[in-house]
Amino acid sequence: MIPSLRTLPSVDRLVADPRLADTSHPLVVAAARVVLERARVAIRDARDPGDLVEATLAELEAAARPSLRRVLNASGVLIHTNLGRAPLAQAALDRVVEVGGNYSNLEYDLDAGARGSRQAHLAVLLREIIGGEASLVVNNNAAAVMLALAALAEGREVLVSRGELIEIGDGFRIPDVLARSGARLVEVGTTNRTRAADYERAIGPNTAIILRVHQANFRVVGFTEQPALGELAAIAKKAGLPLVDDLGSGALTAIGDESTAADSLSAGTDLVCFSGDKLLGGPQAGILVGRADLIERLRRHPLQRALRADKLTLAALEGTLALALDPARARAEIPVLRMLDEPIASVRARAERLAGLVGGEVEETVARAGGGALPLAELPSFACAIEESLFDPLRLGEPPVVGIVRDGRLLLDVRALTDGEVDEVAAAVVAAQMDCRDR
Ligand SMILES: *Cc1c(COP(=O)(O)O)cnc(C)c1O
Numbered sequence: 498m499i500p501s502l503r504t505l506p507s508v509d510r511l512v513a514d515p516r517l518a519d520t521s522h523p524l525v526v527a528a529a530r531v532v533l534e535r536a537r538v539a540i541r542d543a544r545d546p547g548d549l550v551e552a553t554l555a556e557l558e559a560a561a562r563p564s565l566r567r568v569l570n571a572s573g574v575l576i577h578t579n580l581g582r583a584p585l586a587q588a589a590l591d592r593v594v595e596v597g598g599n600y601s602n603l604e605y606d607l608d609a610g611a612r613g614s615r616q617a618h619l620a621v622l623l624r625e626i627i628g629g630e631a632s633l634v635v636n637n638n639a640a641a642v643m644l645a646l647a648a649l650a651e652g653r654e655v656l657v658s659r660g661e662l663i664e665i666g667d668g669f670r671i672p673d674v675l676a677r678s679g680a681r682l683v684e685v686g687t688t689n690r691t692r693a694a695d696y697e698r699a700i701g702p703n704t705a706i707i708l709r710v711h712q713a714n715f716r717v718v719g720f721t722e723q724p725a726l727g728e729l730a731a732i733a734k735k736a737g738l739p740l741v742d743d744l745g746s747g748a749l750t751a752i753g754d755e756s757t758a759a760d761s762l763s764a765g766t767d768l769v770c771f772s773g774d775k776l777l778g779g780p781q782a783g784i785l786v787g788r789a790d791l792i793e794r795l796r797r798h799p800l801q802r803a804l805r806a807d808k809l810t811l812a813a814l815e816g817t818l819a820l821a822l823d824p825a826r827a828r829a830e831i832p833v834l835r836m837l838d839e840p841i842a843s844v845r846a847r848a849e850r851l852a853g854l855v856g857g858e859v860e861e862t863v864a865r866a867g868g869g870a871l872p873l874a875e876l877p878s879f880a881c882a883i884e885e886s887l888f889d890p891l892r893l894g895e896p897p898v899v900g901i902v903r904d905g906r907l908l909l910d911v912r913a914l915t916d917g918e919v920d921e922v923a924a925a926v927v928a929a930q931m932d933c934r935d936r
Pocket of ligand 1: 638639640642710743745782868
């Protein structure tokens with residue numbers, strides 16, 4: 498039977514219930530208000546509002562849970578933009594705990610006993626791994642592109658191939674970023690074919706830089722042409738213009754068809770920028786490496802102060818780059834690289850173990866690098882297929898499990914899950930299956 502509105506208790510009476518009075522939670526009154534309001538709506542809709550005390554306790558529990566939470570990624574997308582992109586290596590996390598939990602020499606030169614630069618801490622590692630004379634780290638690669646354009650081309654022209662006027666996702670469009678930076682876009686060539694001569698013809702007295710943008714999340718195939726980076730570098734050099742290369746994902750060693758920052762610099766680019774949390778597998782950051790005079794212009798630009806990376810990012814990046822010094826160690830310890838590199842036999846074994854634990858079927862799948870990196874690379878993978886109806890309960894559980902619904906079933910791809918996480922996914926699936934059966 499649906500109770501009437503008049504039988505609903507007051508907030509005071511509800512929180513005086515012994516089950517709630519004992520909690521003495523600072524949010525108990527707020528939770529009771531929410532529950533009573535929901536109960537009023539339910540009664541008006543002729544629905545049973547249920548046990549109000551239980552509902553208030555559940556509301557308190559939900560309020561106590563952090564909003565930003567760990568998720569088990571069973572989507573098969575390794576650098577999942579919606580799921581926090583790259584998980585950090587343990588060595589990077591250790592650096593965050595040490596630097597974040599204490600005072601540090603962030604801007605203090607211990608040798609000189611005087612003010613130092615936060616940018617000094619990564620300079621040696623970046624030069625060792627990538628080359629280039631100098632470096633600068635900002636919040637993300639979008640900020641790196643913005644800063645480079647503002648500092649090097651404000652009020653002047655930037656040449657970009659029409660084949661590279663990309664949108665990366667969530668509205669980050671190269672033409673818009675260019676406009677915001679105060680630079681003027683000069684489009685060169687056509688969507689599918691741009692030649693070296695097109696750039697040469699477009700260079701004028703107002704040209705500030707040539708910008709090359711990596712076709713991050715797509716490829717143009719068929720009747721296509723883009724000048725090689727070395728060719729572009731020769732044109733820029735002849736005209737006395739800097740060549741800036743937005744690489745997008747920052748692979749430090751060659752992965753698939755992604756070129757590395759070191760390749761870009763040896764081809765003759767003057768400044769290269771890339772993300773810290775795509776194929777580098779570190780924290781979200783934008784890393785700029787190249788000519789010292791150009792980096793200095795970026796460093797002195799007022800936007801730099803607004804865009805520079807904070808100490809937690811720098812600490813995590815230093816930890817990640819220290820691993821990257823040794824490619825074998827990087828592949829073993831940086832999660833994104835480990836997942837990209839894992840032999841298919843052990844991925845399959847993990848899917849079989851999960852299927853055995855929950856009574857699902859093993860299915861061949863294709864995993865993806867994600868994050869706009871390696872768009873055409875198909876990583877062979879395996880999933881455990883279970884009932885589609887478990888998609889919601891698994892996503893809403895603790896810890897949440899995010900899989901993919903396909904052809905009426907829920908696929909739990911195991912390439913982005915560790916062995917330990919497979920046990921957690923199995924426990925979550927078994928609990929959800931029992932819940933569904935009880936209902
Ligand atoms: C991803 C990407 C960006 C933006 O990098 P964020 O780290 O996401 O800010 C810029 N340019 C290219 C080519 C990219 O692939």
